[in-house]
Amino acid sequence: MSSAPILALENLTMRFGGIVAVNALSFTAQRQQITALIGPNGAGKTTVFNCITGFYKPTSGVIRLTHDDGAQFEMQKLKDFNISKQAKVARTFQNIRLFPGMTALENLMVAQHNALMRASGLTLIGLLGLPSWRAAEQSAIDNAVFWLKRVGLIDRADDAAGNLAYGDQRRLEIARAMCTGPALLCLDEPAAGLNARESAALSELLLSIRSDHATSILLIEHDMSVVMEISDRVVVMDYGVKIAEGTPREIRDDPKVIAAYLGTDEEEAAAVMEAEA
């Protein structure tokens, strides 16, 4: 197994016209750990996510991903769909993006598109219905069933995703991301809109994904109970720059983080900055 961190951001900068959304951000996410990216609204967290998952091309900087076998990818150079296909990075969205008119099972089948595409011989073998295709399809269904059971949605497998309750949709989206067989799972506010019980179940699910499936997780989250409970490392952003990084315990007591979240007088903030420097 490679010793390099799974994900390393080096001086990532993203400009939209005159606005600098992310400014020379560097951090690493360790292998088989849960790294949380937190910060007040508008800090640039989702922009970082969109850069990592290829929805934005960063203005400058390097996003390096290293697989367990040592294979390296510079993700700012990859085409958007290759970030999932080759670099094995899966993501969920802040506002859920399931395929509402397709069943839960179909959603998970679409997630296995690339593997199934190969098995169907770019459609030809599949069109003829050869046994090798049928076996591949069955194993894809088995994989989908495994994840439906894992997120507790097996009873809803044949229901349209758009008909599921909000919390169920959140879990289905995580299951769909896991069906792509990711090395790194990026979750954008997975606990948003969940009640306390659902949040606890989510924490348990994420911990098990990390330990049982050898998947590293990068997480944006506002729900501090979830962040503090499950994160191995926390990176705090504000105004597009990193203001702190450390274990949840260190972050909790960091005056700069508290200032960023609770807001401070200008002088107070300046005093904190000076004290740090």
Next chain:
Amino acid sequence: MSASPPPSSPVSPDGAEPVGAAFILRKAVLSALVALGLFSLMVGVRTEAGQSGQLEYWTRFGELASLVGAVFVGSIAVELLRLWLGPRGGLGSFVPSSVQNGLSAAGRYVAPALLIFTFLVPVIFYNQRYILDLGILVLTYVMLGWGLNVVVGLAGLLDLGYVAFYAVGAYSYGLLSTTFGLSFWICLPLAGILAAFWGVLLGFPVLRLRGDYLAIVTLAFGEIIRLVLINWQDVTGGPNGISGIPRPTLFGIPLAPGEGGLAAMLGIPFSPTHRIVFLFYLILALALLTNWVTIRLRRLPIGRAWEALREDEVACRALGINITTTKLTAFATGAMFGGFAGAFFATRQGFISPESFTFQESALVLAIVVLGGMGSQLGVALAALAMIGGFELFRSLEVYRMLVFGLAMVLVMIWRPRGIVGHRAPTVFLEKSKSISSDLVKEGHG
């Protein structure tokens, strides 16, 4: 405006105002006023050129009054009908779910029954050339509808230039057979391949376009192909078209009178009906091939990717689906079936000209797909039958045919806004296949 209604009073569909006599009356008066404005010039004043070319006009207030009155009464009737059907979310939910479930249950028997009947048509109506010709026409549009359904219904890409691929297929066969003497069975796959190639060519520039923009570019593409056919006289024969296109053969055996013909070989007397029946089964086989391939494709990753693309393009990208190739394969597959249908059209007619490939054809095929229910194979077949068959049925109505037809379409769209078969059948299931309500299924963004 009226005060807030008591909780029990029925509410108008938009939920903003209470429905009462005043509301209905106001709406009816408004409709009547609009009708008065429209019809006063169209109907109220009749103009004609007189003997020496001068303008002669006279008024027809009686007709005008009766039309406005009809609109007024009709508006009241529609509102009362709405009231009687009870307050609902919108026009779309006019049909109770029990009826919808019943329809979907009946749907399971409609398709096989329709298929068996279609197979028997040449047997039952052997001596009725008119019905056989109509059957061939309907089946051609069924095939075109199923082909376009891949692009519009599954992938959600609005294509207003589908007739271009129909034309490419027809001209491919026409030119290859008259210039090189190639047989229908060699030209058929070639026509499909060439049409698919043009589908990809169209696909490339429109990859980034969505919605209205995509529709306009595809519309332009259809017109470009037609204009090229008209103006490239050396190759396409221009407005004169191509004539003397060979008739199809039964794998080399001509369906013609005399020695070597099929009738002579079988030792039966020759009849021109043989060829019609052969053409009927040929287009039926081609249409069923289209249907079979589409149904198979829906269950393959490529078909699921098309539907996923219609549902959410951004999510597709996040799941590692190559949007470019997915869109291009949808265009190519739809175009290929259009090309097959075009080759069949050329061999059936024996003569093709750009006249046959106008925008009206694209619009008709698109109407069939939309009316049938986007994505539904059975719905498209029923819509083709209703549109093409119904068109012939109302031939006796002459000038009113279009009017009746337009009215029927408006009514169907009010009754079932997502088409005759509005729900979507899942491509894979664990326990039980539950059809998905059209409310959840997206229409695509382009």
